[in-house]
Amino acid sequence: MSNESINWDKLGFDYIKTDKRYLSVWRNGEWDKGTLTEDNVLHISEGSTALHYGQQCFEGLKAYRCKDGSINLFRPDQNAARMQRSCARLLMPHVPTDVFIEACKQVVKANEKFVPPHGKGALYLRPFVIGTGDNIGVRTAPEFIFSVFAIPVGSYFKGGMKPHNFQISSFDRAAPQGTGAAKVGGNYAASLQPGAEAKKANFADAIYLDPLTHTKIEEVGSANFFGITANNEFVTPKSASVLPGITRLSLMELAQSRLGMTVIEGDVEISKLDRFVEAGACGTAAVITPIGGIEYNGKLHVFHDLEKVGPVTQKLYNELTGIQSGDVEAPAGWIVKVA
Numbered sequence: 001m002s003n004e005s006i007n008w009d010k011l012g013f014d015y016i017k018t019d020k021r022y023l024s025v026w027r028n029g030e031w032d033k034g035t036l037t038e039d040n041v042l043h044i045s046e047g048s049t050a051l052h053y054g055q056q057c058f059e060g061l062k063a064y065r066c067k068d069g070s071i072n073l074f075r076p077d078q079n080a081a082r083m084q085r086s087c088a089r090l091l092m093p094h095v096p097t098d099v100f101i102e103a104c105k106q107v108v109k110a111n112e113k114f115v116p117p118h119g120k121g122a123l124y125l126r127p128f129v130i131g132t133g134d135n136i137g138v139r140t141a142p143e144f145i146f147s148v149f150a151i152p153v154g155s156y157f158k159g160g161m162k163p164h165n166f167q168i169s170s171f172d173r174a175a176p177q178g179t180g181a182a183k184v185g186g187n188y189a190a191s192l193q194p195g196a197e198a199k200k201a202n203f204a205d206a207i208y209l210d211p212l213t214h215t216k217i218e219e220v221g222s223a224n225f226f227g228i229t230a231n232n233e234f235v236t237p238k239s240a241s242v243l244p245g246i247t248r249l250s251l252m253e254l255a256q257s258r259l260g261m262t263v264i265e266g267d268v269e270i271s272k273l274d275r276f277v278e279a280g281a282c283g284t285a286a287v288i289t290p291i292g293g294i295e296y297n298g299k300l301h302v303f304h305d306l307e308k309v310g311p312v313t314q315k316l317y318n319e320l321t322g323i324q325s326g327d328v329e330a331p332a333g334w335i336v337k338v339a
C-alpha cells in the first residue's frame with residue numbers, strides 16, 4: 001500500500017495494512033532472531049492456547065513525527081517492562097527490553113512513510129505475545145509468537161479535546177487478585193458487553209468500580225482515571241486490579257515536576273466525587289479524554305463542565321503531547337529516537 005491514498009486529516013483508529021511487521025518465534029526454549037515480513041496473516045495451530053485459554057498479552061505505544069522530521073518513541077522501555085510482567089503473569093517467556101525496543105524501531109523504519117506528519121496523529125505500534133503450537137490441555141503453550149505491527153492513527157480529538165460522559169457499570173472487568181494489572185485480552189473480552197451497554201445508552205464507555213466493594217472507581221473503559229482537586233492535587237486510583245498505564249505514570253510525574261501538584265495514588269470513592277473540580281481518562285490511544293460527567297444510579301455527576309475542558313487537564317495535555325512530538329523538552333530517558 002502506498003501512503004498517497006491516506007488522507008492524514010481523516011485518519012481515525014482503524015486497521016490499515018502497512019508494509020512490514022516484526023515476527024519472532026519461541027521454540028525449544030528460545031526466541032529465534034526475528035524478521036520483518038510483509039505477510040499480515042498468522043498461521044498457527046488450531047490448538048493454540050491463545051485461541052482457547054486466553055494465553056496472550058499485548059502493548060500499545062506510538063511513534064511521533066517531530067518538526068525536524070525525526071521520529072520519537074515515547075517511553076518504550078516502560079512498555080517492554082510491562083509486557084514482561086504480563087508475560088510472567090500468564091507463564092509466557094519474556095521478551096528482553098532491548099529486543100522489544102529494537103523490534104519497535106525496525107517496524108517504524110520499515111513503515112516510515114506511514115508515520116503521519118508532525119501534529120497529525122502518530123504511528124500506533126501493537127506488540128503482542130501469543131501462545132501457539134499443538135496443544136489441548138490447560139497448560140502453558142509449547143511455542144509462542146512475539147510480533148509488532150503498526151498502523152497510522154489520527155489525533156483522537158479533531159479540533160481539540162472535548163469532554164465525554166461515562167456510566168458506572170455493574171460488571172467487573174477483573175477480579176481483586178486476578179489479571180487486571182496485566183495487559184491481557186481476557187480483561188478486554190470481559191469489557192465488551194459493559195462497554196457496548198454504556199455506548200447503547202449514549203455514554204462514551206463504562207467505568208468499573210473496584211471488584212471487591214464496588215465503592216471506588218478503578219478504570220474508565222480501557223483507560224486510567226484521574227481527578228484534580230481544588231487543592232492542586234492529582235488523584236488516581238491505587239489498586240492491584242488497575243492496569244498501570246504509562247500515560248498515567250507520565251501525568252503523575254509531570255503533575256508533580258512541572259505543575260507543582262501533589263500526586264496522590266489512593267481511593268477514589270464514588271460517593272465523594274465532589275472533591276474533584278476536573279476529571280479525565282488517560283491512555284496511549286486517547287491521550288486524555290476529559291470526563292464531563294459520570295452517571296451512577298441514574299444521576300449524572302458533572303465535574304468541570306459538560307462542554308469545556310478544565311484548565312489543569314488542558315495544561316497536562318499540552319505538556320504531555322508537546323513532549324511526545326518533540327516540541328517540549330522531555331524528562332531524561334523519556335524519548336527514544338528511531339533514526
Ligand SMILES: *Cc1c(COP(=O)(O)O)cnc(C)c1O
Pocket residue numbers: 060183219221222223224243244245246247248282283284285
Ligand atoms: C493499556 C491500558 C491503559 C492505558 O495504558 P497506557 O500505557 O497509558 O496506554 C489503561 N487501562 C487499561 C485497562 C489498559 O489496557
